[in-house]
Amino acid sequence: xxxxxxxxxxxxxxxxxxxxCQLLENHLxxxxxxxxxxxxxxxxLAERLAKILKEDYAANDIKLGSLDITFYRxxxxxxxxxxxxxxxxxxxxxxxxxxxxxxxxxxxxxSIRAALTAIxxxxxxxxxELLTLIDRRFSRHLPIQPNYRGRQVDAINEERxxxxxxxxxxxxxxxxxx
Amino acid sequence: MSELSVNHLLGIKYLNKQDIELIFxxxxxxxxxxxxxxxxxxTLRDITIANIFFENSTRTKLxxxxxxxxxxxxxxxxxASQSSVKKGETLIDTVNNILSMKVDMVVMRHPNPGAGVFxxxxxxxxxxxxxxxAHEHPTQALLDSYSIxxxxxxxxxxxIVIVGDILHSRVALSNIFALKLQGANVxxxxxxxxxxxxxxxxxxxxxxxxxxxxxxxxVANMLxxxxxxxxxxxxxxxxxxxxxxxxxxxxxESLNKEIVIMHPGPINRGVEITSDVADSNQSIILEQVENxxxxxxxxxxxxxxxxx
Numbered sequence: 001x002x003x004x005x006x007x008x009x010x011x012x013x014x015x016x017x018x019x020x021c022q023l024l025e026n027h028l029x030x031x032x033x034x035x036x037x038x039x040x041x042x043x044x045l046a047e048r049l050a051k052i053l054k055e056d057y058a059a060n061d062i063k064l065g066s067l068d069i070t071f072y073r074x075x076x077x078x079x080x081x082x083x084x085x086x087x088x089x090x091x092x093x094x095x096x097x098x099x100x101x102x103x104x105x106x107x108x109x110x111s112i113r114a115a116l117t118a119i120x121x122x123x124x125x126x127x128x129e130l131l132t133l134i135d136r137r138f139s140r141h142l143p144i145q146p147n148y149r150g151r152q153v154d155a156i157n158e159e160r161x162x163x164x165x166x167x168x169x170x171x172x173x174x175x176x177x178x
Numbered sequence: 179m180s181e182l183s184v185n186h187l188l189g190i191k192y193l194n195k196q197d198i199e200l201i202f203x204x205x206x207x208x209x210x211x212x213x214x215x216x217x218x219x220x221t222l223r224d225i226t227i228a229n230i231f232f233e234n235s236t237r238t239k240l241x242x243x244x245x246x247x248x249x250x251x252x253x254x255x256x257x258a259s260q261s262s263v264k265k266g267e268t269l270i271d272t273v274n275n276i277l278s279m280k281v282d283m284v285v286m287r288h289p290n291p292g293a294g295v296f297x298x299x300x301x302x303x304x305x306x307x308x309x310x311x312a313h314e315h316p317t318q319a320l321l322d323s324y325s326i327x328x329x330x331x332x333x334x335x336x337x338i339v340i341v342g343d344i345l346h347s348r349v350a351l352s353n354i355f356a357l358k359l360q361g362a363n364v365x366x367x368x369x370x371x372x373x374x375x376x377x378x379x380x381x382x383x384x385x386x387x388x389x390x391x392x393x394x395x396x397v398a399n400m401l402x403x404x405x406x407x408x409x410x411x412x413x414x415x416x417x418x419x420x421x422x423x424x425x426x427x428x429x430x431e432s433l434n435k436e437i438v439i440m441h442p443g444p445i446n447r448g449v450e451i452t453s454d455v456a457d458s459n460q461s462i463i464l465e466q467v468e469n470x471x472x473x474x475x476x477x478x479x480x481x482x483x484x485x486x
Contacts, residue, residue, distance in 0.1 A: 071220070072219060076221055077224075082181040082480060085204060085207040
């Protein structure tokens, strides 16, 4: 098993600031927008972006939640293992709001499909966008594309993209494991 | 990710500590789900569950059915009073007939102890015991422990007294297993006639003075007097039972601390506990009912994920 660095800490830093600016450009003061990190790995990215928007761009009205999609997945009982759930925490109204889903890697699109169903339990959003740090193109199973992407990656199915976050894994880095 | 060590929930006796912890963690997530405006998740849309009740039940049956529906399972209900059991069909025949309609899981209540274990050896479906005679009622014990954990932070090290008809109570036995497994100290309290012989061998202490038991405990689980299972007279009168083993407001106020009152329902108001106690803020009886749905969703989810 070998691994190659796709993004270094410095590159991630630059990309996060670019993504934050793109969000600002489209949502201005975030009064009608809510950010939703997809559990389990999307929340690190979502928290980072919220922090940058607050500290560097004075967007103080950021509403940030986390959404667990375990009970909405389409592969229940298809794997060997019991799927473990994570915490969902959405303490605001979604009805009529612009929702931005935030996840670290977009691969088959099935997680986002599940998230689109899951968010309906909290109301009917005005619109839903998708932000992803890594977009593994050519590997989609469903017609789902990101509105904001950090880096596009060509990887074959046997390869795995690993995103490390300082607060969880001790460093900021993206690896391609093959 | 860990999974349950069992394929059926037949009794707490067959579970280990990790199983209980896993069920509680999963129930936490389902409790969040059932407090949303849309309380349903599509997880079990390809699972069919039969609720087979050979004995009357309101709360447990309703709770299971709600749990199954909130998980989007298909549900069929069957109660023995309106069925071919009356015509002499055996338990295995009845259940196999239901299973041939492609049912994946059976929730069963039966008056005979061990009915669930027996069934699990003879039919090809996941079995959940919803009460077998005076033997076990595992989901009730799980929701009781879960409610204690929610109210007091943990079960470990807490003093819990189970009061009342221990002899006829499946809730008592399952609770003793569950509480001991989680490291609680357990006492049982009730008339000598309603105390099984050798109950101490389960690691519990017997106390016949209710006041002393309440002074000792953090939580009192008040069991129902099961008149329907009493073939002989175990105590002179209901009034005398209520005086010796019933909890009322003045008894609670005479204690030097505030204890938590639980009851598995249905309550005989004025016998085990008086109305003012049942409706006081020391009682978590209605929380137990709410937690019952979350616990049953967790158990069904975890067992269903093991069906291949």
